Amino acid sequence: MFKGPVxxxxxxxxxxxxxxxRQKPVVPMKPMGINANLLGYIGIDTIIEQMRKKTMxxxxxxxxxxxxxxxLGKSTLVNTLFKSQVSRKSSGWNREEKIPKTVEIKAIxxxxxxxxxxxxxxxxxxxxxxxxxxxxxCWEPIEKYINEQYEKFLKEEVxxxxxxxxxxxxxxxxxxxxxxxxxxxxxxxxxxMKHLSKVVNIIPVIAKADTMTLEEKIEFKQRVRKELExxxxxxxxxxxxxxxxxxxxxxxxxxxxxxxxxxxxxxKEYQVNGKRVLGRKTPWGIIEVENLTHCEFALLRDFVIRxxxxxxxxxxxxxxxxxxxxxxLNDNGGLPPMTAETEENHESxx
Amino acid sequence: CSSGTRxxxxxxxxxxxxxxATLPNQVHRKSVKKGFDFTxxxxxxxxLGKSTLVNSLFLTDxxxxxxxxxxxERITQTVEITKHVVDIEEKGVKxxxxxxxxxxxxxxxxxxxxxxxxxxxIDQQFEQYFRDESGLNRKNIQDxxxxxxxxxxxxxGHGLRPLDVEFMRAxxxxxxxxxxxxxADTLTPSEVExxxxxxxxxxxxxxIRIYQFPECDSDEDEEFKLQDQALKESIPFAxxxxxxxxxxxxxxxxxxxxxxxxxxxxxxxxxxxxxxxxSRTPSPSCGPHAGGLGRGAGGAP
Numbered sequence: 001m002f003k004g005p006v007x008x009x010x011x012x013x014x015x016x017x018x019x020x021x022r023q024k025p026v027v028p029m030k031p032m033g034i035n036a037n038l039l040g041y042i043g044i045d046t047i048i049e050q051m052r053k054k055t056m057x058x059x060x061x062x063x064x065x066x067x068x069x070x071x072l073g074k075s076t077l078v079n080t081l082f083k084s085q086v087s088r089k090s091s092g093w094n095r096e097e098k099i100p101k102t103v104e105i106k107a108i109x110x111x112x113x114x115x116x117x118x119x120x121x122x123x124x125x126x127x128x129x130x131x132x133x134x135x136x137x138c139w140e141p142i143e144k145y146i147n148e149q150y151e152k153f154l155k156e157e158v159x160x161x162x163x164x165x166x167x168x169x170x171x172x173x174x175x176x177x178x179x180x181x182x183x184x185x186x187x188x189x190x191x192x193m194k195h196l197s198k199v200v201n202i203i204p205v206i207a208k209a210d211t212m213t214l215e216e217k218i219e220f221k222q223r224v225r226k227e228l229e230x231x232x233x234x235x236x237x238x239x240x241x242x243x244x245x246x247x248x249x250x251x252x253x254x255x256x257x258x259x260x261x262x263x264x265x266x267x268k269e270y271q272v273n274g275k276r277v278l279g280r281k282t283p284w285g286i287i288e289v290e291n292l293t294h295c296e297f298a299l300l301r302d303f304v305i306r307x308x309x310x311x312x313x314x315x316x317x318x319x320x321x322x323x324x325x326x327x328x329l330n331d332n333g334g335l336p337p338m339t340a341e342t343e344e345n346h347e348s349x350x
Numbered sequence: 351c352s353s354g355t356r357x358x359x360x361x362x363x364x365x366x367x368x369x370x371a372t373l374p375n376q377v378h379r380k381s382v383k384k385g386f387d388f389t390x391x392x393x394x395x396x397x398l399g400k401s402t403l404v405n406s407l408f409l410t411d412x413x414x415x416x417x418x419x420x421x422x423e424r425i426t427q428t429v430e431i432t433k434h435v436v437d438i439e440e441k442g443v444k445x446x447x448x449x450x451x452x453x454x455x456x457x458x459x460x461x462x463x464x465x466x467x468x469x470x471x472i473d474q475q476f477e478q479y480f481r482d483e484s485g486l487n488r489k490n491i492q493d494x495x496x497x498x499x500x501x502x503x504x505x506x507g508h509g510l511r512p513l514d515v516e517f518m519r520a521x522x523x524x525x526x527x528x529x530x531x532x533x534a535d536t537l538t539p540s541e542v543e544x545x546x547x548x549x550x551x552x553x554x555x556x557x558i559r560i561y562q563f564p565e566c567d568s569d570e571d572e573e574f575k576l577q578d579q580a581l582k583e584s585i586p587f588a589x590x591x592x593x594x595x596x597x598x599x600x601x602x603x604x605x606x607x608x609x610x611x612x613x614x615x616x617x618x619x620x621x622x623x624x625x626x627x628x629s630r631t632p633s634p635s636c637g638p639h640a641g642g643l644g645r646g647a648g649g650a651p
Contacts, residue, residue, distance in 0.1 A: 071507035133513050134460045179506060181397020188459050208506060211536045213606055282538050285611030293609045 059111075059118030061168045062309065063149075065200070066123065067142065067192065068177025069130040072207035077175075077265035078123050080278060080289060081301055085267075086110045087123045103128040103141040107169075124171060130188050139192045146171050146200050150324040170321060172312045173236070173304060174200045177207040178224065178260060182216050185227050193233045199320055201236035201312055203304065204228070209262035209295045210280065210287050217262050224260055235259070237308065241315055254303065261300040264289055385444035387493050389475075391525065392449065393468060393517065394502025395456035398532035403500075403591035404449055406604060410436055411593070429454040429467045450496060456513050465517045472496050472524045498561070499525045502532040503586060509548035510556075518558045526561035529553070534588035535606060535613045542588050549586050560585070 066074040066087075075087035087108070109122040124145070129138055149170045156166045174196065178189055193202055204224070212220060228235065237255065242248040266278045266289050278289040289297045304312070392400040405411055434449045452468055475495045482491045499521065503514055518527055531537075531545060553560060566578045590613055596605045598612045606613045 069506070071504075131511065133516060134462050136460045179397070181395075183397045186457060191459060208536055210608070211533055213608055280538055282535070282611070284535070284613050285608070287608075287610050 056116050056118075058165065059120060060313075061120045061122070062313070063107075063122040063124060063169060063172050064304075065126065065142075065146075065171045065174040066177065067126045067129055067174060068207060069179060070127065072177040072179060073265050074125070074175070074177055074207075076267060077177075077205075077207075077263060077297075079267050080265040080297065081305065082112060082121060084110065084112060086112075086121060087125065103138050105141060105145045122169070135188055138188075139195050142192075143196060143199060146196075147324065150321055151328075153321065154325055154328060168313075170316055171200050172316045174202045176202050176204045178204055180206055180208050180211045180220070180262075182212060182220055184220075184223050190227070190231055190233070193228070193235065194231060197234050199324070201238075201315055201320070202233075203236050203300075204260040205300060206260050206262040208264065210264045210282075212262070221260060221262065225256070236312065236315070238315070241319060258296065258299055258303075261296040261303070263297045263300055264295040265297065382443055385446060387446050387448070389448040389450060389494060389496050389498075391452070391468075391472075391496045391499040392502070393452045393455055393499055394532065395504065395513075396453065398502040398504060399589075399591050400451070400500075400502055400532075402593050403530075403532075403589055405593050406591035408436070408438060408447060410438070429464050431467060431471045448494070455517075461513055464513075465520045468517075469520055469524060472521070476524075496525050499527050501527055501529045503529055503549060505531055505533050505536045505545065509545065510552045515552070515556050515558070518553075518560070519556060522559045527558075528561050529586040531586045531588040533590070535590045537588070546584075546586060546588070 064078070066078060068074055075089040078087040079085055079089075104127050106125045106127065107122050108125070109120060112119050112121055126142055129135075129142070132138065153166060153168065153170055156162055176189070176193060178185065193204065196202060206217075206220065206224070209217060234240070237251040239251075239255070242251055264280065264287055266280050266287075268278065268280070269276045270279050270281055270286050271277075272279070272286055272288060277286075277291070280287040280289075288294050292298055390404075392404060394400055430453050432451045432453060434451070436447050436449075438445045438447055450471070455464055455468070458464065472495075479491065479493060479495055482488065501514070501518060503510065518529070521527060529549065531542070531549070534542060537545065563578070563582055566575055570578075590606070592604045592606050592613075594604070594606070595602050596607045596612055598605060598614060603614050
């Protein structure tokens with residue numbers, strides 16, 4: 001009955017041998033339509049709803065890392081993004097705590113729920129990055145952490161009795177905070193992004209964007225974009241991973257016009273025109289965080305959470321993780337790395 | 351005869367008036383003819399608005415032909431010392447202003463001892479002056495010593511950064527340091543207050559000796575004394591510089607135009623909301639304490 005799918009496959013094979021563009025296929029491309037009329041509605045499309053229900057039940061993980069010099073508003077921004085106190089703001093280093101000599105990695109998890117969907121959000125903070133006098137190689141602890149998460153996942157995967165749902169601690173998204181100097185990127189910014197754009201999805205943001213007037217912002221963004229391009233830094237969404245034309249057009253627009261997003265964060269509310277908005281009250285006016293004429297926070301939020309959340313996870317899993325996995329398997333001579341269990345089995349077999 | 355009396359006897363006669371009370375006026379006239387020299391150094395990481403503030407302060411455009419390096423070029427850059435000299439005249443008073451800039455400071459990935467070229471420069475100027483002083487022809491010694499160093503503290507941190515502390519500790523014995531809180535329009539009034547307190551506390555804690563404005567004379571009027579007191583309590587000064595003129599409330603002022611409002615950066619103590627202390631900076635360098643900065647550079651602070 002269902003000749004359709006099989007035939008279109010053969011047809012595709014044929015079109016490879018005979019490279020002529022065929023305007024009208026001999027067999028209609030959606031033969032199901034014809035047969036469906038005979039049998040009625042099948043309901044294959046309900047799989048979307050089924051997937052949705054399952055996701056709602058299991059919930060999902062999302063791990064976001066924030067990197068940048070202290071004081072750039074990282075914690076405030078994350079709190080603003082997820083409208084909850086998920087990140088503890090550092091009020092600076094008081095005299096008893098010393099600035100960490102090396103970059104520390106602090107991961108804090110929260111469960112947020114919205115519309116019946118549960119998200120296990122982990123915010124990974126990197127205090128000490130870029131704060132020393134000598135910041136050479138300060139990205140190394142960060143790269144190490146990211147690779148450790150890949151390693152953890154890999155070990156679970158190759159486990160003989162592996163868990164049904166492997167806990168995902170891999171970093172899905174890394175927000176890199178650029179200081180709004182108004183000039184250009186810093187050497188440290190370049191070094192970090194060059195090293196890390198190959199292992200994780202980096203989304204550069206311009207912090208504390210209320211420092212700049214509109215013209216300064218436009219100029220600065222152009223200069224930063226150009227510098228990133230000249231230095232071959234592929235930030236997310238990476239050009240090479242655009243799946244189809246639709247993706248490419250959408251992402252091109254984001255890459256060439258919107259990014260890097262110039263953001264302002266705030267957890268304080270003020271009354272503006274009868275509405276309560278998140279903002280910053282200065283002597284010269286109230287800066288509204290979600291007002292697109294003031295800053296691009298709303299664009300960042302929509303991008304990371306409302307449109308590309310799933311894609312961030314997929315790129316992490318299908319591309320970055322696979323790259324790591326391939327490298328590890330190659331280093332090991334094509335064999336999977338030993339986990340504690342396989343090691344025991346190996347020994348018991350000897 | 352009493353040396354302090356300026357005025358002759360009430361009956362119109364000169365009385366015991368000698369007339370050397372006009373000495374200050376004579377000195378003043380000679381100085382005005384000669385003109386003044388002032389060397390101001392600006393230091394701090396790039397992008398904190400140093401050049402804009404200098405232009406704002408002296409209402410000039412000193413950096414017109416400046417070329418800003420991009421990040422890649424800055425990777426191999428070392429700290430330079432550059433000088434811009436400009437002659438300014440106002441109401442017959444001539445000022446030869448030298449601005450010493452320190453491009454590259456604090457920009458590299460590894461900034462260890464990046465203050466060293468700055469310290470060396472200052473020492474060199476002292477050395478030069480010392481030699482000139484010991485020389486035979488002392489009539490026209492050029493004073494290139496750095497009279498004041500304005501150090502820019504980033505508003506994006508949580509107070510002083512390790513580099514700020516290092517720089518100020520290395521230089522406070524060599525030059526008068528006036529710390530300023532840069533790009534202060536980034537901060538709300540409460541944030542400004544918090545930052546200032548933190549910075550003051552840290553300056554105390556690390557034993558940094560910033561320039562102390564001298565006490566004003568006891569015979570100054572109350573208003574001046576209050577102003578002076580307020581000035582001292584505002585340190586570090588929270589500054590906003592601007593090179594552009596914007597329209598605000600029907601007036602044209604130097605300022606910054608944001609979508610949410612206009613910030614007036616006009617230097618000379620213009621209308622300012624109470625408590626922000628933003629427009630205060632120019633007074634000390636140009637106003638009553640300028641002489642003190644000059645004197646301070648000559649002797650050890």
